[in-house]
Structure formats: structure tokens, C-alpha cells
Amino acid sequence: MTDLNINIIEDGHIATPLGFHADGQHVGLKHKSKDLGWIISDVPASVAGVFTTNQIQAAPVQLTKYTIQSGQLQAIIVNSGNANAVTGPIGLQHAKEMQQVTADVLNLPTDLVAVASTGIIGQVLPIEKVTHGIHQLKATGNAPAFAQAIMTTDTLEKHVTISAEISGTTITMSGVAKGSGMLHPNMATMLAFITTDANINSDLLQKSLSDDVETSFNQITIDGDTSTNDTVLVMANGQANNPEILADTVAYAQFTQMLHYVTEYLAIHMAKDGEGATKLISVHTNGAKEMNDARMIAKKVVGSSLVKAAIFGKDPNWGRIIAAIGATSVIINPQNIDIKINNIAVLLASQPVSYDEQMLAQELEQDEITIDIDLHSGNAIGKAWGCDLTYEYVKINALYTT
Amino acid sequence: MTDLNINIIEDGHIATPLGFHADGQHVGLKHKSKDLGWIISDVPASVAGVFTTNQIQAAPVQLTKYTIQSGQLQAIIVNSGNANAVTGPIGLQHAKEMQQVTADVLNLPTDLVAVASTGIIGQVLPIEKVTHGIHQLKATGNAPAFAQAIMTTDTLEKHVTISAEISGTTITMSGVAKGSGMLHPNMATMLAFITTDANINSDLLQKSLSDDVETSFNQITIDGDTSTNDTVLVMANGQANNPEILADTVAYAQFTQMLHYVTEYLAIHMAKDGEGATKLISVHTNGAKEMNDARMIAKKVVGSSLVKAAIFGKDPNWGRIIAAIGATSVIINPQNIDIKINNIAVLLASQPVSYDEQMLAQELEQDEITIDIDLHSGNAIGKAWGCDLTYEYVKINALYTT
Secondary structure, eight states: OOOOOOEEOTTOOTTOSTTEEEEEEOOSSSSSSOOEEEEEEEEEEEEEEEEOOOSSOOHHHHHHHHHGGGSEEEEEEEEEEEOOOSOHHHHHHHHHHHHHHHHHHHTOOGGGEEEEEEEESSSOOOHHHHHHHHHHSOTTOOTTHHHHHTOSSOSSOEEEEEEEEETTEEEEEEEEEEOSOEETTEEOOOEEEEEEOOOBOHHHHHHHHHHHHTTTGGGBOSSSOOOSOOEEEEEEOOTTOOOOBOTTSHHHHHHHHHHHHHHHHHHHHHHHTOTTOSOEEEEEEEEESSHHHHHHHHHHHHHOHHHHHHHHTTOOOHHHHHHHHTTSSSOOOTTSOEEEETTEEEEETTEEOOOOHHHHHHHTTSSEEEEEEEOSSOSEEEEEEEEOOOHHHHHHHHSOOO | OOOOOOEEOTTOOTTOSTTEEEEEEOOSSSSSSOOEEEEEEEEEEEEEEEEOOOSSOOHHHHHHHHHGGGSEEEEEEEEEEEOOOSOHHHHHHHHHHHHHHHHHHHTOOGGGEEEEEEEESSSOOOHHHHHHHHHHSOTTOOTTHHHHHTOSSOSSOEEEEEEEEETTEEEEEEEEEEOSOEETTEEOOOEEEEEEOOOBOHHHHHHHHHHHHTTTGGGBOSSSOOOSOOEEEEEEOOTTOOOOBOTTSHHHHHHHHHHHHHHHHHHHHHHHTOTTOSOEEEEEEEEESSHHHHHHHHHHHHHOHHHHHHHHTTOOOHHHHHHHHTTSSSOOOTTSOEEEETTEEEEETTEEOOOOHHHHHHHTTSSEEEEEEEOSSOSEEEEEEEEOOOHHHHHHHHSOOO
16 A cells, blocks of 8 residues: 555634534533534535445434435534434334434435434434424534534544645544443434545545445454444545546555544554553454454454453453454464564463563553564454453443443 | 253252262362352263354363364363463463373373363463362262352352253253353453263264254353353263154154243353343243344343443443344334333334323332333244443453553
């Protein structure tokens, strides 16, 4: 892959790419904090999306999957505080009403407006608050507030804005996400929205996103549960006026690099801000036969409750790590596995090795723990990210009585 | 399946079936409690076994899988306190030494002696303590003590003994198990040993066990992690002198009923005694197309961290239950799912229903929570068992620093 000089725009936001606007407001779905926001493009943008694989899909997911089939999108309306999931026919009516009212206010056709929701499952959306709230949103509003408007139990805003030169034109890209957490305390959702002023058609944009999520959003796990509302949308509005990015070109390779920078950044920060997490856990698998194998093993290890609890307890418990490695369908050589924790070898060729316990103990105090695995059976690598399993996770998810 | 009158022998133990003996002693692998035991048959018994599917397999698992290929077994030697897993070539030597010394002491050929271990992973077995301990075991010893000798973090002994009349002969069967828990605090193991005086050949015994585990031991989950040492062994020594049980007979159907009574009892009690558990969770799937589908969904729901935490929190969080149902590869009709919690309907045809909150709150105080799911797409049923996710689970698995 060609090397690209990526600039991070520290004060950037979801409306920093040319021709985008955003806003976020409190409209009463949550107690106090912002709970409704939108992203608008000056012109119809190429759109790509990926959605939860759960067969139980929230009304806004059903609607938006249908809406973006046209390949064009100009606005996204998002609420937090209520997932509008498992709400039956009325739920779909409410999602369509959000779409319609947004389209009317912005004077757009409905099929250019996407809808996303996150929050409690199974409660009817208070649609009046939402539709009334849509009228309060500003076409050119407080763009940074959008990141707050989509948060549920997230403790941190998650967004990144970058720029790079592609084919002699500066392309800007921004992403914002909310993490997988609980609200009140039903299952919430991963939402991510990415804007760019690049000129690329929707088919190629969809290909780049579909390929990318295999190594970014699909490689994080907080608790192994799959939400009903997960949605990732990318809008590319072409306002940078770069020559159209075409398949199998250097420009496309560079665009995918930018996209991956944004998606991996958001994925890692979602993992780091997981339910009750005190530590980010990164697992890197090396020496696998296939990339899929490497990713599967990395995700199995980072998803293991025993590994997660051990990391919380600052215990270099490689017995649990190798047991997780052996528990997937990936064929491994049980006799030749290396495991390193923050670069300190604890297992080599499947044999325990003596290490500096004090040094490792210090490493386990860090906020970020990296587990390197070498399977010695090929050249493929894969990464996955998660967080430790803590009392706080149990508390957030248990200490609520209906 | 023919109806069978099964009698529970309250004061029974693993040596209650005719021609079996057992013992358990403390030999110093654990701090104080019993840590070595054996089961002996007066005559070579038909044997069947199932073992962990983890590719990382402890030395005793490798040895015992090989040993029972003969179809005959007369003794099982078991230690707790050390799993003899990921210990390299020396580990296999130690397992063979356990087998050899036991064979010498009992004057048996080594290939009639099985070995099992449970406890900490990756530490070399203190073989002298074990071999010295084997000489302390009595051929006709304290049989009930065997159940204690195999325990790790189990808080309760798990055993059951039953009898029933098959082809006019009283057949006795006994099972003992240790649960999936942590020790010191590496991954421990599920071990189960079943004895019966029934006359049945090893091929048919293996078939009955292999079929049975799909609906018993394979349907429990504590934390989704797979041990390196899981072992289930059944010995049938024919001392009841019943006519040989043959395939496709009423007698075989009755034998499988007895076997399932024992395996389901042990499985449920392992789930109930899971790491830090305060509640047994039973999930029953009804109306599936295939039994595999029903079992997969039941196991997914009972294994969901979100569902487990909600039950700990006494929260009837059906949003998490239906999200787990939708997250498997089983094709469902998202519009027509029923969910009941301790027989109180919370979701019908995928629509929330109003229920007596006080009554449900009382039910959620119970030690045993049953979730009934109806998929309305067939007649197949499946069950799975697990436990709630508690602070104590995190504590047991985290609050240990190497």
C-alpha cells in the first residue's frame, strides 16, 4: 500500500470536510444531555453503509438499509435515548416520520434522508419530542455537538478528523462514533458516521467500507453481544473536486488508507471506552495461515471473559490466553505458540518462559495492554480490540431493577 | 421413549453400582483439602469417553484418549490442584507415570488405567507427591471422598446415584462431577465420571454417551471459555448380570434414559455452582425447526453476558434476550417470538406485553430462573443451563496477582 502523509486536524469535527453541516440538541429523550442531531451535505453525497447482522433489527435500521439503496444521501437524523427497536409496526411508522419531518424541514426528498436511533429497546419512541426537536435543529448549527447527541453510556466523545493529498487535491475525512454500552440499561449500539469531501461513486465507496469493517469495527468486542441497531454510514460529497477516485488506482489505495485510519481510530476508542472498562486490550495475531484465521483468534482472545478478568486483575494469565487460542476452529500447532504481554515473552514454542515479574507487573498497571501471539504457521496477521471485565461492567448491567 | 421408573438412591456414591470401589485422599497438591482419588472396577469394564474440543489438550487428556481406544477400563486415577496442561514433554511423562504407578499398585495392565487432572495450567506436576499419594489410596476406601478429591473452586459436591429395572434386572448408575471454575486462578475444568453395573459393549456405550452430551454437558456454559482438560468417562462393568443391552432395543432406550438422568443432573448442578453464581439460569427453546437450532439459541441466550448480568440484577430485560436470540446463525421469524420468564410472558409475537411487575419481581428473587422461548417455526425443543454474572465472578477471576 502506498505511503500517505495523513494530517490530523485537532480541532476538526464531522462538518469539517467541505460542504457538510451538523448540529446537536437536547430535546427531552434523555434527562439532560443532548439526544438529537443531524449531519447535512450541501449536495447529494455518495453513501455506503454496514448494519448489524442481528436478525432482530431496529426500525431505523430497516428503513435506512432501504433508503441508501439509491446510493445517494444528503442528511442523517440520529436520536439517542431510545433505540426504536422491537417496537412493532408503530416503530417503523415513527422511523418514517423522523425521515419525513427531516426531509420537509430541509426541503429534501425523503429518500436522501437516513435515520438512526440508539438507546433503550422495546419502548415506543416519544415521536412528538423527536419531531418537535427536529424543528429546533439548525441547518448550520453547532457541529461538534453532534458527537454528544449520539452518546449513551459513553464516557468520552469519539471523533477524529484527518486530511491528506490524493491526486494533488486535499481530501478531508471525519468520523464520529458512539460505543457499545448500556442505556437504562438495555442493550445499546455502535453507531459510526463518516463524512468526506472526496469524489467517489457509491459502489466503490461501499466496497471500501465493506472491506474495511472486517479489520476495524468487526474486530472489537465488549461483551460478545450483538446490538439490534449497529449502523455505520459514510457520505462522500465530492466537494473537494478531486478527480473521481476509481477502482484499482493509487488514489483508491490512498482513500482506503484514510478510511482505515478513521475506522480503526474509532474502533479502538470504542473498545477503550467499553462498559466499565479500565484498560484497552489489543490482541495482535502473527504467523497465521490466513488473515481470517488471525482475526478470529485475536477476537476470541480479546473476547474471553477469563482473559478480560485476568487483565483487570493485572494477572499475566497466559494459561487463559492459550486456552482461548486453542478454542477456535482455526487449526493451530499446539506445540509452537508464542505469547507476549506488552512485549514481554511469557510463552515461547508453547513452553512457559521465566520473565522479569516486576517488569511485567509494572506493564500490567498500564491503561493499554497488548497481547502478541505468534502461531508460526504462516505470514497472515490480524488485530482485535476489547477491554477488561470489571466490577463496574457488572454494576452497570445489573444494578437496575425494573 | 419408554417410560422408566427411576429410583434415586439418596446415600449412593460412585461405588454404589456393583463391583466398583473408590477412594479420595489429601496428598499435598492442594493446601488442605482432598486432591487425589481413584475409581476401580473388580473386572475390566466397557468404557466410553468424551473430551475437550480445545486444540490445547492437557497431557492426561492426550493419554486417556489413547488409553480407552481398547474399549476396556478398570481404573481411573484423578488429581486436582494441578491440570498438568501446557507442561510440554515432561507433562506427558508425568501422566504416564501416574498411569504406571496406579497400574502397579492395583496389579493391572497400564492400558486399563485412565488419568485425569484438574487445576492450574502451565505448572509442572509435583509428581512425587502424586506417586507417593497413589500408594496411600485404598483399593476399597472411602468412596464418597472421591467427589471431594476432584473439586477445585466448586462449593458443592456434585453426584447422583440412581437405579432402575431393565429387562428384569436392577441396574445401578452413579455419576460424579466437578464444575467449571478457577483454581489459583487458572482455567479449571469440567470432569465427570459415571459408573454402572450394566452389561453393554463399549461401542454402544460410546454411542449413548456421544449422543447424550449434545443435550447435557455440551449445553452448559459458565463463561464461554473451553478448558484444556474437560473429560467425561463412563464405565459399565456388567456386574448386574443383565442380558447384554443391544442397539435399537427397549433396554437401550431405557439405558439412555438412565444415562441422561445422571448427565443432566450433573450438568445442571455444575451450572448452578458456576463461578460466583447466585442463580441457575435455564433456557428452554420451543418451536424451532431443528433440535440443533433450539439448542444453539438456548445456549446463546444463557451465555449472553448481558442476560447473565440482568438476571443477577433481577431485571426482566427481554430486550437482551431477544437480541441474543437474533444473534445466532439460526434463521428465525423476528415478528413471532414469545419470551416467558419463570412462566410470566413478557413478549408475545415479538410485542412487549404488560405483566404483573410485582409478581415478576418476586420470581426474579428466586434461585432458579427459567426463560422459555417460542420461535413458532417448528416442533423442535432444546435446553441450556448457565448462571448469572456477578461481582464474585469478576473477583474470583481478577483479584489474584501473580
